[in-house]
Amino acid sequence: MFPDSKIPEGPIGEKWDKHKFDVKLVNPANKRKYDIIIVGTGLAGASAAASLAELGYNVKAFSFHDSPRRAHSIAAQGGINAAKNYQNDGDSVFRLFYDTVKGGDYRSREANVYRLAQVSVNIIDQCVAQGVPFAREYGGLLANRSFGGAQVSRTFYARGQTGQQLLLGAYSALSRQIAYGKVKMYTRSEMLDLVVVDGKARGIVTRNLITGDIETHAAHAVILATGGYGNVFYLSTNAKYCNVTAAWRAHKKGAFFANPCFTQIHPTCIPVSGDYQSKLTLMSESLRNDGRVWVPKEKSVAERLRKGEIRVADIKEADRDYFLERKYPAFGNLVPRDVASRNAKLMCDEGRGVGSTGLAVYLDFADSIKRNGADWVAAKYGNLFEMYEKITGENPYELPMRIYPAVHYTMGGLWVDYNLQTTVPGLYAAGECNFSDHGANRLGASALMQGLADGYFVIPYTIGDYLAKTPPTPVTTQDPAFAEAEAGVRARIDQLMSINGTRTPTEFHKALGHIMWEYCGMARSAEGLRHAKAEIQKLKREFWSDLKVVGVNADLNQTLESAGRVADFIELGELMVDDALDRNESCGGHFREEYQTPEGEALRNDDDYAYVAAWEYQGENQPEKLNKEELQFENVKLTQRSYK
Amino acid sequence: MSWISKTFSSSIGRKIIVAITGLFLCSFLVVHLIGNLQLFKHDDGVAFNIYSHFMGTNPVIRTVEWVLLLGFGFHIYEAWALFSRNRSARSVAYVSNHSEQNSRWQSRNMSLLGTIILVFLLVHLYNFFYRARFGELDPDINNNDDLYTLVVSSFHQWWYVALYVLAQVALCYHLLHGFKSAFQTLGLNHRKYTPAIEVIGYAFSIIVCLGFAIMPLYFFFFTNEQGEPLSAVAPLVDSINLALK
Amino acid sequence: MAGSNPNAKPMNLTLKVWRQKNRNSEGKIVDYQVKDISPDMSFLEMLDVLNEDLLHRGEEPVAFDHDCREGICGSCNLFINGRAHGPEKGTTTCQLHMRKFSDGDTITIEPWRANSFPVNKDLSVDRSAFDRIIQAGGYISINTGGTPDANEIPIPKEISDRAFEAATCIGCGACVAACKNASAMLFVSAKVSQLALLPQGHVERKSRVENMVAQMDKEGFGACTNIGSCAAECPVGISLENIAILNREFLAAKATSNNLS
Missing domain, CATH: 1.10.1060.10 (Alpha-helical ferredoxin)
Structure with a gap:
């Protein structure tokens, strides 16, 4: 029997209010008797840590960074959605909810998404009160812009650095609680296992990344806010340290992993330039508001361009194919990310790609510069243009940008119920680390919204319900489960250190990334996925017999850190392939070549696949068990997405 | 009153004292320079000696002198305190450091410049101030102490002139940084006024130091041992004096 | 293009890198050679090449802080040729690209130096x-x-x-x-x-x-x-x-x- 998703009864607009009333409360005097561990201090983790500490709980927060301010939330560029309707353009909570469910290709839970839209307005209030300097109009009120996939302007932004400003806001709130002593902050501390006592999450095992010390920490509840797993592809827009280890360890201790194959490929990234490439850089999709995407109409022209025989300027307007505008006249360059990405891939597959590798399309600002002036463009996108020039050495005011899709976000993650609790009681997951709100595809400017919604406005309510039922007696690390988990972590480190093979963690990671991108990336097929599964299993065997790590554990050892993370990525990769194989339909970020319309659009199968695939770990090298949470749509009509 | 001592022993507090005393010392430089211009009055030092007598005896000036002493004292002490604090903030030096690519030499070497100025100041004080106040100078025709003659004879010693000019170069660089820096320290940075402050600072540094440096150079190169202009330049000096009248 | 400049030639460089075992030990500059560095590489990708090379030789890679590699997280912190974040104005180490250097260059790489930022190891400091x-x-x-x-x-x-x-x-x-x-x-x-x-x-x-x-x-x-x-x-x-x-x-x-x- 599938665990209860605990969606409250009643009309969608009343569920959250009703639930907030129904959940049990912890007496204010008792709150200080509860300890809560939070792993990860990005947007979701820092906001949860601050909010829970403000309520009076004792929080222990863990980050593998040297400071909470380094979390990868900081790199989000475009903005954060909120149903404020400040622009008087017809926005509402229901519209944000509707757009998010539709944008997610009807694979998300209605009740969660509606709550997200509801609390979105509080997030903006909260952030402004914290001193987040959002963009403003001359009259002093907040500015908004429209963002990929939305027909209203509901995105709040701080130039191209919205994530930075929001994270620093949450970081400041967290810092305040650290100063008060309500949060004990553990930096450079990586969670390597979850401790479960009597079926409940009771603590974690960590490694101090400077000294190598293995430590155990106990608490009444554990919240994971450890971000996404996009680095399973090796090359992604994620930061280098982003990893799945904490979530994967929790998965192996009983937390279901939901929809792992739902990964978002972002259409506007700077293309790969060589084998040495260590990561990909996103250019905010807000660029698509004013830039036009095109490739040469003729393959032969594209070929000559790639060889450097002709220049961009030599291609006449009539010989350019603005393919998004041509195929999707209603949305044009602003179609959702998955559609834009797939079309870029199609163009390159047709041989019309640009750049020396042929794996890029143009994003051209010439028209916008002509219409509005270079200064206007600079004011809006200046920092992005600078970044592009630094990386490529090309000036985007003169030459069109070259862009190509790259892995950006993972909609899948730990399965959680309405309370954001995983299938392990007392273990919660917040932010990108859970699967909750984005279905098969996330809309632009919704990741920041979800991270902060979970941390500021959902977990502080829902965790009380669990804690109220847990006795406020002190927790310790005395239980044998702690020693056992710690011994397991030590044994694994020893094993990694002792293989003494020939290939580095990075080499394995690249090999894994290649398999994943090739067979489980923008387009997938049953045949390819089966091939990938065999390849991954082979890679796993090679990893555990041929890995090379030097140095010692009792030291800052970045190779060892990386090795442990790659080992988990390999296992996750296999599960992603299983999940992609199971889902015989195309939806959102999951495109199966066998399931497409005659025009090449994604073909969903709502009759058979309107479920959340929640995978249950069955033991080492055992196939995981698939559990299905059937999705109910009562407020949104399932339609084939059309952006034409 | 621990808040006062805490304020002024903080890094910013000390800086503020250096800035305030620095600007005060700038005002002293102006007064000193204008007074010393009497040296150029072609009258065998009569006016200069009246001026120096006034400076040495007027009760108001004598009081301000103590303030000036305090100004120097605080400026030097606080600057030294900052210097030693800053040195101890980085005990391992860079193997390779190209700070010349990100800042001006004088800004990084204010302590060195200040030390040169201090050495000069001690010599200068001993030579003129101490001997005027506590020594035995011959009277001039008005029965004032004849400091003028001492100045003229000092300015005919090459090493003294060299020290004097070197000190003025050091002072000039010290002011090039110090003048505008004082405003920055006091929080007076505004996009409207800061450019003006920078221009004034430049002009001030150069004019004041040039003014002081011209004195020994003039006497060394263009006058005889009595301060009479050499015949080659006498007409020029006469015409300047005439114009100034 | 691979990147932007098809004429860009790979570079060979000498690196003088600060190596320090931990906070309490003495450090020193160690010389390394890196070969075939593409001008389109980022500075950190060049260090990746060095580290993979060291690892294959069984030596400990150079520890350095980095994460987002897009100039926003503030993790990277190298003092390159006497300049914080290297020679390019307004650029973090991770956004510095090797096209700013020339074949045959010697590059000195040190950690931030301040007593308030003790060295963790090699180029990594505690901020x-x-x-x-x-x-x-x-x-x-x-x-x-x-x-x-x-x-x-x-x-x-x-x-x-x-x-x-x-x-x-x-x-x-x-x-x-x-x-x-x-x-x-x-x-x-x-x-x-x-x-x-x-x-x-x-x-x-x-x-x-x-x-x-x-x-x-x-x-x-x-x-x-x-x-x-x-x-x-x-x-x-x-x-x-x-x-x-x-x-x-x-x-x-x-x-x-x-x-x-």
Whole structure:
């Protein structure tokens, strides 16, 4: 029997209010008797840590960074959605909810998404009160812009650095609680296992990344806010340290992993330039508001361009194919990310790609510069243009940008119920680390919204319900489960250190990334996925017999850190392939070549696949068990997405 | 009153004292320079000696002198305190450091410049101030102490002139940084006024130091041992004096 | 293109890298050769090449801090050829690309040097002093919930933009590294002026500046002497005007607050 998703009864607009009333409360005097561990201090983790500490709980927060301010939330560029309707353009909570469910290709839970839209307005209030300097109009009120996939302007932004400003806001709130002593902050501390006592999450095992010390920490509840797993592809827009280890360890201790194959490929990234490439850089999709995407109409022209025989300027307007505008006249360059990405891939597959590798399309600002002036463009996108020039050495005011899709976000993650609790009681997951709100595809400017919604406005309510039922007696690390988990972590480190093979963690990671991108990336097929599964299993065997790590554990050892993370990525990769194989339909970020319309659009199968695939770990090298949470749509009509 | 001592022993507090005393010392430089211009009055030092007598005896000036002493004292002490604090903030030096690519030499070497100025100041004080106040100078025709003659004879010693000019170069660089820096320290940075402050600072540094440096150079190169202009330049000096009248 | 310049030739370089086992040991410069470096590589990708090479030879790779590799997280912190984040203005180490160097160059790579930033290992330093300064007051003391509508207080766009400019500080510590005095004033001033400019920050502006400056001094950073290296090397262009604002805020707070200690 599938665990209860605990969606409250009643009309969608009343569920959250009703639930907030129904959940049990912890007496204010008792709150200080509860300890809560939070792993990860990005947007979701820092906001949860601050909010829970403000309520009076004792929080222990863990980050593998040297400071909470380094979390990868900081790199989000475009903005954060909120149903404020400040622009008087017809926005509402229901519209944000509707757009998010539709944008997610009807694979998300209605009740969660509606709550997200509801609390979105509080997030903006909260952030402004914290001193987040959002963009403003001359009259002093907040500015908004429209963002990929939305027909209203509901995105709040701080130039191209919205994530930075929001994270620093949450970081400041967290810092305040650290100063008060309500949060004990553990930096450079990586969670390597979850401790479960009597079926409940009771603590974690960590490694101090400077000294190598293995430590155990106990608490009444554990919240994971450890971000996404996009680095399973090796090359992604994620930061280098982003990893799945904490979530994967929790998965192996009983937390279901939901929809792992739902990964978002972002259409506007700077293309790969060589084998040495260590990561990909996103250019905010807000660029698509004013830039036009095109490739040469003729393959032969594209070929000559790639060889450097002709220049961009030599291609006449009539010989350019603005393919998004041509195929999707209603949305044009602003179609959702998955559609834009797939079309870029199609163009390159047709041989019309640009750049020396042929794996890029143009994003051209010439028209916008002509219409509005270079200064206007600079004011809006200046920092992005600078970044592009630094990386490529090309000036985007003169030459069109070259862009190509790259892995950006993972909609899948730990399965959680309405309370954001995983299938392990007392273990919660917040932010990108859970699967909750984005279905098969996330809309632009919704990741920041979800991270902060979970941390500021959902977990502080829902965790009380669990804690109220847990006795406020002190927790310790005395239980044998702690020693056992710690011994397991030590044994694994020893094993990694002792293989003494020939290939580095990075080499394995690249090999894994290649398999994943090739067979489980923008387009997938049953045949390819089966091939990938065999390849991954082979890679796993090679990893555990041929890995090379030097140095010692009792030291800052970045190779060892990386090795442990790659080992988990390999296992996750296999599960992603299983999940992609199971889902015989195309939806959102999951495109199966066998399931497409005659025009090449994604073909969903709502009759058979309107479920959340929640995978249950069955033991080492055992196939995981698939559990299905059937999705109910009562407020949104399932339609084939059309952006034409 | 621990808040006062805490304020002024903080890094910013000390800086503020250096800035305030620095600007005060700038005002002293102006007064000193204008007074010393009497040296150029072609009258065998009569006016200069009246001026120096006034400076040495007027009760108001004598009081301000103590303030000036305090100004120097605080400026030097606080600057030294900052210097030693800053040195101890980085005990391992860079193997390779190209700070010349990100800042001006004088800004990084204010302590060195200040030390040169201090050495000069001690010599200068001993030579003129101490001997005027506590020594035995011959009277001039008005029965004032004849400091003028001492100045003229000092300015005919090459090493003294060299020290004097070197000190003025050091002072000039010290002011090039110090003048505008004082405003920055006091929080007076505004996009409207800061450019003006920078221009004034430049002009001030150069004019004041040039003014002081011209004195020994003039006497060394263009006058005889009595301060009479050499015949080659006498007409020029006469015409300047005439114009100034 | 592979990247941008088809004519760019691979480079061979000599690296002089600071190696230090841990906080308590002595460090020294060690020479390494790297070959076939593409001009389109980022500086850190060049170090990746070195590290993979070291690993294959069974030597310990060079430890350095990095994460986002897109210039925003503030993790990367290398002192390259005598400059914080290297020779390119307004650029973090991760965004510095090898096309700024030439074949045959010798590149000296050191960690940030300041007693307040002790070396963890090799090129990695501990910048937790910055966190403690923020903990001393770099926030607005409001709890989650109960905040007024975001549009309740209009803020002039110009003020908001200036606050934003100050708020873009990435906390990398280049200001401290570049400063002759190892002063953290630019970092502290960026946060103080951001919050002093915004009406939301006015409530606590006096105690904030007093506490943050006290913590800054306690951490052992040097004092600002307006040299200007910090702003010149700041990868995100935090301006010296912020330090003037900090000085002003400090003076005003000390003169008018009711805090007697």
